Amino acid sequence: MRHFDCEKPGSIGATIAAYIAHADTTLHDALQRLDQTGGGPLMVVDDTGRLVRMVTDGDIRRLLLDGRDQSAILDALPPIAPVTARMTTTLAELSAMFETAQVTAIPRLDDAGVPRLLERRDNAGAVLLSTPHLGGLERDFVQQAFDTNWIAPLGPQVEGFETELAQYSENGHVAALSSGTAALHLGLILLGVKDGDRVYCPSFTFAASANPIRYERAIPVFIDSEPQTWNMSPKALERALARDKACGALPAAIIIANLYGQSADMDALMALADAYGVPVLEDAAESLGATFKGRKSGSFGTLAAYSFNGNKIITTSGGGALCGDDGDMIERARFLATQAREAAAHYEHQTIGFNYRMSNVLAGIGRGQLKVLDDRVRRRRAIFEIYCEALNDIEGIDWMPEPNGYFSTRWLTAAVFNDACGLDRTRILNGLQSVGVEARPVWKPMHRQPVFEAYEFEPHDDGRIADQSVSDNLFNGGLCLPSGSNMDDATVYKVCEQIRYWAKG
16 A cells, blocks of 8 residues: 655645754754755754754855855854744635745644644645546537527437436436526426425435525435445335324325435435335435446436535536436426426516526537546546555544445545544545635535424434434534546645644644
């Protein structure tokens, strides 16, 4: 296994013995240190480890030209207050400091005044969580839309994208829409959800899974996750269904979300839904390209929703799709998504509709992206493996599981940093952000969101302690790491070095 240490020369926030000098360090030793660091400045510290000043090769050269020999010590240098940053200094502030001071490195001081060196070259650009990754074919499809002047609202690119996505996702029919949220909203309408109905939804998910329930004035009931997949708990679902059947209040629908590129346990969950006669709307917004026992994520429910937001594994800039095998339902979705306009010469409306259709131009981007989807999946899985290998000696990092029979896209590399092992998720998150590495906590459970906290929540463990459900524990320690398929290996290793550094405490 290759070992990557954040304390090696040239790494972000590097702190190593080669950078540290004392007042009694000789000029000869200081020159050797400068040679080891590639010419980077040394930090002169006092006996308590606090920073006194910076030393460059120019400082030593001036002493030698002034008649000192190499046995002279650094104490001969006049005291000069160095430009320093704090651990809380932002990336933008650091960039401004580098420009103003015209220096190659700035010490970052902790609360005790102990320095850690941040070099300008390591501050050159932010590492973002998940950025769009175009493959080149998108331009050809978009050009076709321009060449035919078929920009919006619909057109052959939309029809082509729907056909190709249906084939890839193993669905009979697809309606290309403006967002994944729009797809979920139309899905609930098509399943007959109405004012006052109960709808089950994972608690551990993005708010877009739950918001459409309230669009229709239905009542969300939040279901906990299971530790094996981080997705909806079959155990909690079974308990909720049995309880609500006994009360005569079965839900009108169940939304099952597949998080961070991985399917839920669809065998167990679909068996329960079928046994109680409740239709499933599969929220596959984050899992296009994943499979469960060889079957594509988004092909299990009565209906399924995908998202093509800018941060997803493929993107149409903004967009989504509603999928299913019932052609009449998908055709109804297209109708509702185009303002529910009736077949008449004038604008005739007999029901409330929505402006939810995808444009011809964006569908062209989607067609090009779909052709490189499998490549994007391979790359994101490779990035996940780099994280696991480079950090596998740090006790207490629990990566999102991938049980036998599951194939995750690893859309985002996600892990729980175990506080019991001394890992402080907040410290690591803040440290990464402070040097321009974007990371985010995993989803805050819906039952802990102020807008939803009044609604029911069914935990995985019926005897749980308050605020210690599976969802709660995942959120308390969970972190998503940069995972874009356009990241090179060196960038991933740079993030690993930073995680190692901030994990040390």
